[in-house]
Amino acid sequence: MPGMTIRLGRNQYGKAEVRVVAVDRSSARHTLVDLNVSSSLRGDFTAAHTAGDNAHVVATDTQKNTVFAFARDGIASPEAFGLRLARHFAGAHDWITGARIGIESYGWSRIPVGGRPHDHAFSRDGGEVRTAVVTVDGDGPDADVHVLAGLTGLVVLKTTGSEFWGFPRDRYTTLAETRDRILATAVTARWRYTSADLDWDTAFAGARTALLEAFAGTHSLALQQSLYAMGEAALERNPDIAEIRLSLPNKHHFLQDLSAFGLDNPDIVYHADDRPYGLIEGTVERDDVPPAPAAWEGTPGFC
Amino acid sequence: MPGMTIRLGRNQYGKAEVRVVAVDRSSARHTLVDLNVSSSLRGDFTAAHTAGDNAHVVATDTQKNTVFAFARDGIASPEAFGLRLARHFAGAHDWITGARIGIESYGWSRIPVGGRPHDHAFSRDGGEVRTAVVTVDGDGPDADVHVLAGLTGLVVLKTTGSEFWGFPRDRYTTLAETRDRILATAVTARWRYTSADLDWDTAFAGARTALLEAFAGTHSLALQQSLYAMGEAALERNPDIAEIRLSLPNKHHFLQDLSAFGLDNPDIVYHADDRPYGLIEGTVERDDVPPAPAAWEGTPGFC
Amino acid sequence: MPGMTIRLGRNQYGKAEVRVVAVDRSSARHTLVDLNVSSSLRGDFTAAHTAGDNAHVVATDTQKNTVFAFARDGIASPEAFGLRLARHFAGAHDWITGARIGIESYGWSRIPVGGRPHDHAFSRDGGEVRTAVVTVDGDGPDADVHVLAGLTGLVVLKTTGSEFWGFPRDRYTTLAETRDRILATAVTARWRYTSADLDWDTAFAGARTALLEAFAGTHSLALQQSLYAMGEAALERNPDIAEIRLSLPNKHHFLQDLSAFGLDNPDIVYHADDRPYGLIEGTVERDDVPPAPAAWEGTPGFC
Amino acid sequence: MPGMTIRLGRNQYGKAEVRVVAVDRSSARHTLVDLNVSSSLRGDFTAAHTAGDNAHVVATDTQKNTVFAFARDGIASPEAFGLRLARHFAGAHDWITGARIGIESYGWSRIPVGGRPHDHAFSRDGGEVRTAVVTVDGDGPDADVHVLAGLTGLVVLKTTGSEFWGFPRDRYTTLAETRDRILATAVTARWRYTSADLDWDTAFAGARTALLEAFAGTHSLALQQSLYAMGEAALERNPDIAEIRLSLPNKHHFLQDLSAFGLDNPDIVYHADDRPYGLIEGTVERDDVPPAPAAWEGTPGFC
Missing domain, CATH: 3.10.270.10 (Urate Oxidase;)
Structure with a gap:
């Protein structure tokens, strides 16, 4: 059993549970989107594993920053936001072959005041969580793109x-x-x-x-x-x-x-x-x- | 510092987190009450502590049974159920001076089907929990009775x-x-x-x-x-x-x-x-x- | 029931769960202390409650900063660290009458390598947590000081x-x-x-x-x-x-x-x-x- | 999109988190094994899904009973216990093609009293959990058997x-x-x-x-x-x-x-x-x- 028979198998890495909240104040009737975003990158990261060479390792801190920066333009829906992020990461470098974005979305309802839904005060909806998973393999129009939606709780x-x-x-x-x-x-x-x-x-x-x-x-x-x-x-x-x-x-x-x-x-x-x-x-x-x-x-x- | 200076101080005991669900099927439009009930008894339990003598120890299993038995007649509200239980326990034996009943109540809403609330299908309301605490000190009409209501989450x-x-x-x-x-x-x-x-x-x-x-x-x-x-x-x-x-x-x-x-x-x-x-x-x-x-x-x- | 009968009762506020880790590298055999620190201040904060006047409100962010700054000199033990912090806060302003510091301490053991405890690699001790609560009422040598120690889990x-x-x-x-x-x-x-x-x-x-x-x-x-x-x-x-x-x-x-x-x-x-x-x-x-x-x-x- | 194009895909079912503790009192120096066992059966359960016909559905309550009954003969190790259970379930009926047993094992250490490990008093080891997963596909000597071991926390x-x-x-x-x-x-x-x-x-x-x-x-x-x-x-x-x-x-x-x-x-x-x-x-x-x-x-x- 010589050591040379041991090798790196499948792997991925990323930043988990970025808690981004985006508020839309474009009218007096505010809306908000409240997400928990996890990104994973796939590709050639062998040197990081075997030699500690990080030349291919887009820092997970960078991934976090990207989530916040992309939210600046609005999130729209978990699926749409996941697609933007996954396509960005999958196409960011030639050694990256794909990306997976997992999202949990927490719902908020307007607090009724005197029977009327308030413009900017909300209560969070219970234990149920909406989920989305976007996977992009490859870059550009030929990429394989998959979207899962779901719920839990x-x-x-x-x-x-x-x-x-x-x-x-x-x-x-x-x-x-x-x-x-x-x-x-x-x-x-x-x-x-x-x-x-x-x-x-x-x-x-x-x-x-x-x-x-x-x-x-x-x-x-x-x-x-x-x-x-x-x-x-x-x-x-x-x-x-x-x-x-x-x-x-x-x-x-x-x-x-x-x-x-x-x-x-x-x-x-x-x-x-x-x-x-x-x-x-x-x-x-x-x-x-x-x-x-x-x-x-x-x-x-x-x- | 002779050992004789050491004594039992304040104490209580009981059964925590009895998960009782009561369904009212008296009409086709069912209702349900979903509680988490904790009972605590106060009184003279010194012999149990110092000598392992359980003659005063109403078993916590008995307390649990009592919760289920009392639910047979309907729960009405957390506060009313807590009052029934606390008065029962506080008056059960002369060595028991008081009882505390803590209750968490989980809300359920009817599932809308085709826009109409269903008769017997429900979804649980999120993370918010209604609470009640009933404390009864003493027995009969002279007892001190306190009711706290509340919510958490x-x-x-x-x-x-x-x-x-x-x-x-x-x-x-x-x-x-x-x-x-x-x-x-x-x-x-x-x-x-x-x-x-x-x-x-x-x-x-x-x-x-x-x-x-x-x-x-x-x-x-x-x-x-x-x-x-x-x-x-x-x-x-x-x-x-x-x-x-x-x-x-x-x-x-x-x-x-x-x-x-x-x-x-x-x-x-x-x-x-x-x-x-x-x-x-x-x-x-x-x-x-x-x-x-x-x-x-x-x-x-x-x- | 005129509104004037309503008043502020007992109150406190602070910063909860500051996760501070202090490493002692003064020798090759490192040690670490891993705490979860919560501070609460007591005193005259009425104006904040009734008028939104924060002149007496030492920001909870400031309390957090103080925890980290005090850790610079070493933590020693949870009780000693709590005493330093509680005395500081209780004496910080004349409107503050007292402070409570609650601490959870997580234990770490040296990883054995070849049977010898490692100098700087540790594994965290299970579910048990050491606790300390320090309460200081008043300022200077006349202050009432109480120390609770404990464990949970x-x-x-x-x-x-x-x-x-x-x-x-x-x-x-x-x-x-x-x-x-x-x-x-x-x-x-x-x-x-x-x-x-x-x-x-x-x-x-x-x-x-x-x-x-x-x-x-x-x-x-x-x-x-x-x-x-x-x-x-x-x-x-x-x-x-x-x-x-x-x-x-x-x-x-x-x-x-x-x-x-x-x-x-x-x-x-x-x-x-x-x-x-x-x-x-x-x-x-x-x-x-x-x-x-x-x-x-x-x-x-x-x- | 006629309804006939919809069909049942992959599926499994079982009893999750059976908390079985087995004590060996065969000598004065007791030992215990503390497990959380989950069983899943795979096979032909189509009729249960499409027609509510349970003729193939070994009740999850039966699976739970089996776990407890098998523990009567001793558990030995999580892996060995999982193998016994998986082989039993996989071979129980001709419509069952395979079984998966997932186990979490909680460690206990003897409490030292006066420096000597106690014969029958234990403290639970922290947050780390040992895991095992046994999968058996098929019955008898030709079955495919897989054993995963692991740890978490x-x-x-x-x-x-x-x-x-x-x-x-x-x-x-x-x-x-x-x-x-x-x-x-x-x-x-x-x-x-x-x-x-x-x-x-x-x-x-x-x-x-x-x-x-x-x-x-x-x-x-x-x-x-x-x-x-x-x-x-x-x-x-x-x-x-x-x-x-x-x-x-x-x-x-x-x-x-x-x-x-x-x-x-x-x-x-x-x-x-x-x-x-x-x-x-x-x-x-x-x-x-x-x-x-x-x-x-x-x-x-x-x-």
Whole structure:
């Protein structure tokens, strides 16, 4: 096992979690965009690894500066901002072959004062986060460009309309079948567009609505069934979405047994459990769209 | 220093973070209440500490069971549920002198489907949490009863209408004065009612609205000024509130210097910083209401 | 309810979580101190609250700068650094009546290389954090000075030597008695010294050892008994400790019932549960030392 | 875009975060293993997704039960336990094609009492977590079996012996070059063994030592150089390791400018920053070992 058989494999580097906030004061009715931006560069960085030669290493501090500088012209949407940054980095030097921009976007709503939305005072929207991932491989018009949109932290729950029965039983099976349970999950979804030129905010809102309405409207025999219905709804609504990946933890709500206290419990009192939890992961896709593994490189999740 | 000079001082114990969810299915339009309940008992538990004698120790498992059993009859509001539980525990045994119930309440909104709120599908409201603390000392009609309501995790931001200048300068002062900055904070508020018999949900909603509107409407020369205006608004709106304690981290948004890149930055691009942060804590109170330190025992925060 | 009855109550403000790291390179064998420092000032800040007048408001940015500047001369120990800072702030202006410095200290150990501790490479010690709180009220030699030391996040467990039985049973009691259970907790402890001039590191190490040895050595009939034994041990070891407050979550490890699978489980397989958990809080104190509520102002925890 | 073009893509499901603790009391000197186990099954679950037919869905509750039941015979090591579980699930039904077991292992050390390690009292080791991922595709002797070991949360720092200079400068570059800086990171590493029959604990300890010693011993011109040296050391030490993937956040410690206060700062006082941070990710591999993408399916991280 001579040392010469050891080599550098795949690698990337960048600046993670640049917290940039851009305010538009062009009218009295201000707007703001609140992002967490992470950049990663891919290319030939072998000398940095093997010899500490940084001639190819665009400093992560420079990447951070670039994010702030680009925000000066306005951010528009996470996807549009990611495209600008990824194309810039991918084309910055001949040794850079590609760039990935990951963005989290935090929503803000106008505070109502006397029933009217305020011009410049906002409250942050809960735990849900909008996400975008832009990957650009190559430079100029021939570059491969991929855009993922998504969301995470969208916690949803149905108080009825969920069953679970008919599963196989083996030596280790003790779970009772149920025809009525609480179904709750925290949706993480990412979907891939086949276009890099869309009305991003409208496309996002449409997919989000499709996911929510399908979750609510599906009488669920399995969380897998809800997952598929949600993915299918997103694809049916928007022909520019090629595939969607969903990760749905089954946030168990167990009916509490109150019989020891002389009480019945007709689907009223539940214990919300932390761990363990089921975890259902799946892709819903069009069969006529070629896969694009490059779009998903470095994005967590199975599928 | 003989060992006999050492003794047990103040103490309490209980079960923390019972995650109880109660569903009301009495009509097709379901509702749910989602709580995190912590109970603490106070009284004579000396023998448990010094001799391991548990004759006085109502098991924390029993406390948990009681929470679930009481939820069978409906939770109504966090404050009402806390009152039922605290009165029960405080009067359960003669060696128990008091009980404290702390509650976090998570909000859920109906998912709109085709524009109409769904009957039994919900999404969880963001990061904001409604809180309640009920303390009962003694048993029966002579018991001292205190109710705190509050909220935490309400993140708010103003894009203008905030200044900071006129502060003293010493050897260690480098901060520039500003006539226009972003002001952002995550509100933690707790207020004390002088009544134990209110329409709790209405009172909570009113105080929350007062806080939000005062934050939005105050042209702020100091975060302290916003704090006072918020507290004052809550007290002015509701005569049953005796005092309010506010903890407001100053979530700094620093204007990013873009001059190195040949760019100006007329209040457009900011960096949202994590740490350190300012922390402003204060009480706003009525001068004709006696203080009630027992109401605040064991609740974090200065004041 | 005229508005004139509303007034400002107790308040404080400061800069929270200044992450200062100081390296001592005075010999080839470097050392480092890694702190998270929070300062709070108390005094007359009414005008800032009611009129936005900042003439009394030492900017939190100035407080941050002061922390870094004072670190230039070395930090020595968290307690000593807190004393320097608190005395400085408390005496800085006549309208400031007192200051509180809260510190978290993160430990680092030398990385062993070939069995020898490295001169300048370190790994951070786990989840345990050393804490200090210094409060100074007044200025000069007549000031009231209080020093709390402590630790948090010290997770300990005994695989035997813990029982729980003899507790009262009521309608809501279902817990079985046990003569052998796992006992686990995450220790948060804070103790008050009666001196402001000690060998702080030695005192800390002694108290920590006392806590650990008492936890390990106590055959526990109740977590309360372990708590008291731990506190007593700390006080017996060090006459400069007047009182100690302990908060011990009972991190439940439930024996898993394997009988449905035809297996016994003689205290082998457990499920570590997250929530709910028992929470035991208590003070152990000397009866001949006057209490010092000012030392504990603004520090979370009952007692 | 007819609906028929939509189909289920890749998917898996399982039970996440089963917190199993196994105690060995076979001698007076107890030992314990503390794991967080997640199982995922792969195979034909289409009917569950498209029709809510659960005939193929081994309940996640059953998977949880299996984890506990298997622990009855002892856990040995995370890798060995993962192999037992993965082989069981992969061979449980003909519609199951494979299984992935992900494990986090928390370390515990004996509490020293009077200088001697205690027989049954332990304290938990910090923030570092040992990890294992076992993937089995197929059943019986022909199955493809992959074992990854690793660690996460190992925070390391060098107070000197780190430089960063020679990087390219463009319009957005403002960073100064440095010949001496603090280098700190939180190591996440995963490595792939080419054998499924090793002394797992010894192999883990060896890799961990190699990583630590290489971090400490490398005079670093770039964090990439440290990454490569660390990976290379692990591979050189153990011929059974085919490749290692490292993710190293650059936890910036910025030298604090004290000149405004009339103070110099010769590499003494630093500010530990939270965000943004550099993020360096890379693989070090043997060139004579075929890649095994199946081993990494569903494991976060680039490469």
